[in-house]
Amino acid sequence: MQNVALSWQQAGALTAALGLGAAALTATRRRRPALVAPFVREAAMIAGLYTVWQLVGSLSKSGTQDALARARWIERIERDWHLPSEASVQRVVTSNDVVTRVANLYYATMHFGGLFVFLIWLFARHRERYRPVRRVLALTTLACLLVQFVPVAPPRLLPGFTDTAIEFGQSVYAGGYDSLSAMPSVHVAWAALIGWAVWRIGRGPGRWVGPAHAAVTVLVVVATANHWWADGIVAVGILAGCAVLERAGRHAMVRARDEHRVEGGAQQRDPVVMERSS
DSSP states (O other): OOSSSSOHHHHHHHHHHHHHHHHHHHHHOOHHHHHHHHHHHHHHHHHHHHHHHHHHHTTTTSSSSHHHHHHHHHHHHHHHTTTTOHHHHHHHHHHHHHHHHHHHHHHHHHHHHHHHHHHHHHHHHHHHHHHHHHHHHHHHHHHHHHHHOBBBBGGSSSSSSSOOHTTTTTTSGGOOOOOOOOOOOOOHHHHHHHHHHHHHHOOOOGGGGGHHHHHHHHHHHHHHSOOOOHHHHHHHHHHHHHHHHHHHHHHHHHHHHHHHHHHHHHHHHOOHHHHHOO
């Protein structure tokens, strides 16, 4: 199961292909392509975000010693905060080989796969809610990527932790040592966004799928020693801040548009303005 995730080069090629496809579909005047084009265009944008995320991960190879030092510092801070040890959680969750393999598979496939399914559902069933969620996704991802330019090693690179993906031949990282961008966890950020949006927008028992995915993701990234608790905490904080920023910006745009409409209507009704314009 080596290289389950797309590399940044592969993701970039996919982004380019989707972009060209969207442009071709938009240029046609048939009804069916006109309906498909918006979806392909959105898929290209999400693939582009994934490309940038993977590229940042590949650029974080440098500064290994500093990354390890920061990881040890995070571990000490977590113990001061009395957070449970990631190593103890890993031993409990991965005591069974089948569970460990499932956890590795979940980590490798559900990060982008879960987001893709979520966005398809949102775009197809709740189109009016899609753009605000996409903006929060883009803002959160970009903010996380900026932080990730400061290398931080994941737990699996420190003594006392097991790289479960390497142990079972399921690693999406070359040799397990090319990712020093643990802080913050984009896995947790995306999963938390899915959990929050599905819970708010969904109806019936199906709305529990979102929070369940978020909870499983947090457990999986810790149990596989790919992230610290702090990585997830910071990611959720960034997500919350970006959600507030997006909401404030959206409301400001609505107010500005309404004020413009009111001013335009007043000018049309003003006889002096009408006389001058004539």
